[in-house]
Amino acid sequence: MDLTVQDGKFRTDGGLKAFDGGDTCVSDWLAAPTAYDRSGSRPVTLTLSGQADQLSFQAAAANDNFKNLTPDDALKDSASRMPDGQLRLDLVVAGLADLKQRAAYTVRLRGPDGKLSAPVKASYVNDWKADSAGRFGGTLVYYFEPTKVGVNANDKVDLLVRTEADSGCAYAVNFDLGQFY
Secondary structure, three states, X not given: OEXXXXXXXXXXXXXXXXXXXXXXXXHHHHHOOOOHHHHOOEEEEEEEEOHHHHHHHHHXXXXXXXXXXXXXXXXXXXXXXOOOOOEEEEEEEEEEOOHHHHHHOEEEEEOOOOOEEOOOEEEEOOOOEEOOOOOEEEEEEEEEOHHHHOOOOOOEEEEEEEOOOOOOOEEEEEEEHHXXX
């Protein structure tokens, strides 16, 4: 999901709503998407993936190296893929004043019944860079076990995101897990 702002709208229109803090959180974001000094950092893209996506990435890597992904290669690397039932969220952010602020992000999965699920694991991709203003951007990675909180494969879920900012704003992004098939 692309949350960059173009012409006063998110590129993925309607994909993000205010979860906490009111509609002004979203309207302020749309009006001044890079006002990091006032609003803190911003999510740029969210990518939700599962095991099939991991196998697809493995096949693409083989293709990029001018190789075919054999069944033996796929099975050999299966131990390095996500466990059954996990979802991975890659959250690209921009505008952090300090790399230590990465840990201040709070992300939860909310199922159809309203239950919140914290990630079982969080990490970073080694892609963090400073922009010309000295603000950092890169990828945060979160792993969830949705089935352990009653989320089914065809449910619609919200990913809730609160940045490091002391603004009271939190955002909800809806995903239809049924579209993974």
